[in-house]
Amino acid sequence: MDHPVRRPQRNGWALSVVVGLLYVFLLTPIVIVILSAFNAGDYLRFPPQGFSLRWFVRFTESESFVRAFEFSLRLAVYVTLASTVLGTMGALFIVRYARRVRDTLRLLLIAPLQFPAILTGIALLIFFYATGIGTRGMRPLFIGHTLVTIPYVFLTVSTVLVTFDRSLEEAARSLGAGPFRAFWRITLPIIKGGIISGALFAFITSFDQFPISLLLISVGNTTLPIALFDYLRFSFEPTAAAVSTLSVLLSVGIVVVIQRLVGLESIYWGGPR
Amino acid sequence: MNRGRRFPWVVFLIIPIIVFLAIFFLIPYANMVYMSFLVKPETGAYLKVFTLGNYARALGDTFYWKVLRQTFWYSLVTTAVTLVAGYPLAYHIARAPKRWRGLFLIMLISPLLVSIIVRSFGWMILLGKVGIINTLVKRYGGPELPLMYNAFGVVVGLVHIYLPFMALSIAGALQTISPDIERAARSLGATPWRAFWRITWRLSLPGVFAGTLLVFVLAVSSYVIPILLGGNNVLVMPIVIVQMLLDAFNWPLGSALSMVLFGGTVALLWLYVKLMNQALRWTTR
Numbered sequence: 001m002d003h004p005v006r007r008p009q010r011n012g013w014a015l016s017v018v019v020g021l022l023y024v025f026l027l028t029p030i031v032i033v034i035l036s037a038f039n040a041g042d043y044l045r046f047p048p049q050g051f052s053l054r055w056f057v058r059f060t061e062s063e064s065f066v067r068a069f070e071f072s073l074r075l076a077v078y079v080t081l082a083s084t085v086l087g088t089m090g091a092l093f094i095v096r097y098a099r100r101v102r103d104t105l106r107l108l109l110i111a112p113l114q115f116p117a118i119l120t121g122i123a124l125l126i127f128f129y130a131t132g133i134g135t136r137g138m139r140p141l142f143i144g145h146t147l148v149t150i151p152y153v154f155l156t157v158s159t160v161l162v163t164f165d166r167s168l169e170e171a172a173r174s175l176g177a178g179p180f181r182a183f184w185r186i187t188l189p190i191i192k193g194g195i196i197s198g199a200l201f202a203f204i205t206s207f208d209q210f211p212i213s214l215l216l217i218s219v220g221n222t223t224l225p226i227a228l229f230d231y232l233r234f235s236f237e238p239t240a241a242a243v244s245t246l247s248v249l250l251s252v253g254i255v256v257v258i259q260r261l262v263g264l265e266s267i268y269w270g271g272p273r
Numbered sequence: 274m275n276r277g278r279r280f281p282w283v284v285f286l287i288i289p290i291i292v293f294l295a296i297f298f299l300i301p302y303a304n305m306v307y308m309s310f311l312v313k314p315e316t317g318a319y320l321k322v323f324t325l326g327n328y329a330r331a332l333g334d335t336f337y338w339k340v341l342r343q344t345f346w347y348s349l350v351t352t353a354v355t356l357v358a359g360y361p362l363a364y365h366i367a368r369a370p371k372r373w374r375g376l377f378l379i380m381l382i383s384p385l386l387v388s389i390i391v392r393s394f395g396w397m398i399l400l401g402k403v404g405i406i407n408t409l410v411k412r413y414g415g416p417e418l419p420l421m422y423n424a425f426g427v428v429v430g431l432v433h434i435y436l437p438f439m440a441l442s443i444a445g446a447l448q449t450i451s452p453d454i455e456r457a458a459r460s461l462g463a464t465p466w467r468a469f470w471r472i473t474w475r476l477s478l479p480g481v482f483a484g485t486l487l488v489f490v491l492a493v494s495s496y497v498i499p500i501l502l503g504g505n506n507v508l509v510m511p512i513v514i515v516q517m518l519l520d521a522f523n524w525p526l527g528s529a530l531s532m533v534l535f536g537g538t539v540a541l542l543w544l545y546v547k548l549m550n551q552a553l554r555w556t557t558r
Binding site: 015016017019022023025026027028029030031033035036059065083084089090092093094096097098105108109111112115116118119120121124125126127129130138143144147150155182204207208210211215217221229233240242244247248251252254255256259262 | 281283284286287289290291293294298301302304305308318346354358361362364365376378379380381382383384386387388389390391394395396398399403405415433434436438473490491493494499500511514515518519524527528531534535542
């Protein structure tokens with residue numbers, strides 16, 4: 001809601017100071033990690049002892065980190081593909097065709113976000129063992145991550161779908177386009193932003209996922225957050241900071257792209273009403 | 274429009290996802306409930322024999338009660354602190370001029386997209402024994418402060434993780450309130466504080482309500498922060514449950530403990546919703 005009337009700035013500065021400090025609180029740990037990654041010294045000490053890229057070099061030499069990084073990227077790509085297709089289809093159906101069951105279906109699709117991820121991981125672990133699917137390879141992680149990323153795609157895509165003017169598609173249909181052609185030529189280009197944002201959210205959620213991965217990883221199939229976690233429990237070297245910095249940069253890039261495409265509000269302010 | 278009585282092919286849009294969620298979400302949870310009623314034999318994972326023994330053990334042991342109480346206590350403190358800190362953030366963002374709002378939202382949301390491990394790591398660098406804060410304090414002659422590997426560190430970490438959720442929930446509610454209403458109250462002679470308290474605060478209660486519920490539920494199930502920032506000194510239910518499953522390999526008891534955590538959380542939330550409803554009815558009278 002935008003209010004064109006200019007508001008008088010009364011006791012605004014006190015609020016600004018408090019809010020400023022809170023933003024400092026929110027961003028400091030992340031900034032500190034990035035600064036530590038460029039620190040030339042051997043330890044994570046303060047003040048930093050000069051600028052260096054040696055910890056990034058050390059990262060590229062660390063086989064376990066590089067492998068975990070690659071594994072996480074690959075996993076995130078597969079997960080993103082699966083949850084984007086499933087979530088978009090689900091959003092199309094729920095926004096357009098589900099009538100009486102709309103609220104039930106919406107609850108079901110968002111449910112993986114509402115249940116504690118660690119409990120979902122435990123439930124999946126037991127289930128995979130009991131059914132013989134096992135927890136080896138990428139498959140269990142793929143399933144677990146897809147589960148928790150579907151809600152993000154569903155929320156972003158349905159946000160753009162509710163504002164979509166269906167008469168455009170109906171016009172295409174009345175001019176002789178088949179349903180698929182109408183979808184491909186009219187609907188898809190318009191909701192593209194929502195789909196891409198949802199996919200990016202899915203990607204970063206999978207890339208950073210921790211609790212589910214913790215329960216479903218197996219030897220040789222370790223994700224980056226898990227590798228980092230294991231590392232941090234026992235040592236405190238700046239290599240971890242370099243790895244973290246790379247993952248932060250990835251996140252920041254994605255945030256900016258999403259903000260450009262649809263705006264971040266769509267996801268965190270409860271999605272479509 | 275050609276809505277004939279043809280077969281509704283569009284259901285094929287939703288069938289794959291329903292099948293997926295049924296198999297890999299609903300059934301595993303149902304299976305976990307089932308598992309919590311099975312017997313754990315000496316060797317092997319479980320026996321398909323019905324028992325209430327796991328619940329008896331989970332509820333009969335004072336150790337689990339203590340851990341459960343601690344878990345809820347940390348979550349409660351986290352919720353309270355995020356509410357106090359999140360409200361000004363939310364108010365500020367909801368009232369910010371439109372062209373600035375995007376920037377503030379980015380600052381609020383980007384921490385959410387940074388891995389929880391990375392953020393804990395940042396706090397470890399700040400709060401550790403030879404961390405930045407202690408180094409600075411000692412340089413000016415202060416004592417070494419116990420900031421990490423204790424409850425304090427855990428709560429700081431939890432607040433940091435969940436503050437954006439709280440702020441965004443409240444901002445969502447504040448955004449729908451026109452500042453004109455508050456201004457009208459002011460022009461009728463209300464002090465700024467009174468105008469805020471009687472109008473804005475009350476209208477934002479749904480957001481406060483949603484935010485506190487969300488943060489509490491998330492905090493109860495957090496695992497990474499208590500492990501990394503609590504060291505071995507802070508025990509919460511998720512840690513105990515994961516140990517039970519991965520180290521002790523006791524799935525039935527682990528499942529039962531999960532159910533106890535779940536049930537305890539639901540019970541507390543139910544109580545909270547009841548109290549809130551009463552309070553709301555009372556304030557709107």
